[in-house]
Amino acid sequence: MNKPSIGINDDYICLDAKNASFYYGYEVGLCKDCGIVDNGDNCPNDSDHEVEWCFKATCKGIDEVIIIPESKLGGSDRFDVTEKLLAGIGWVLAKYNLTIK
Numbered sequence: 001m002n003k004p005s006i007g008i009n010d011d012y013i014c015l016d017a018k019n020a021s022f023y024y025g026y027e028v029g030l031c032k033d034c035g036i037v038d039n040g041d042n043c044p045n046d047s048d049h050e051v052e053w054c055f056k057a058t059c060k061g062i063d064e065v066i067i068i069p070e071s072k073l074g075g076s077d078r079f080d081v082t083e084k085l086l087a088g089i090g091w092v093l094a095k096y097n098l099t100i101k
């Protein structure tokens with residue numbers, strides 16, 4: 001099946017395509033103080049630390065998991081999840097020479 005699957009809510013969005021998976025939202029957080037990425041909205045070291053939501057991509061043919069914090073994605077509203085996801089996909093497309101087969 002090549003049909004993409006899209007899930008969207010107030011605080012996350014995901015796009016699953018056959019060879020790639022893209023996510024933005026609260027489930028991937030980067031602590032601005034510790035610099036660590038964790039699953040969730042809170043820093044595992046200190047709940048007072050500020051955590052940024054992140055864009056996350058996994059693509060067939062790219063070994064690394066791509067993580068981009070919301071501050072780099074642009075836009076002003078962290079809840080504008082569609083804009084953030086599109087920006088993240090744009091970063092991926094700009095960085096990698098993806099080929100269509």
Ligand SMILES: [Zn+2]
Pocket residue numbers: 031032033034035043044045046049
């Ligand atoms: Zn922290």
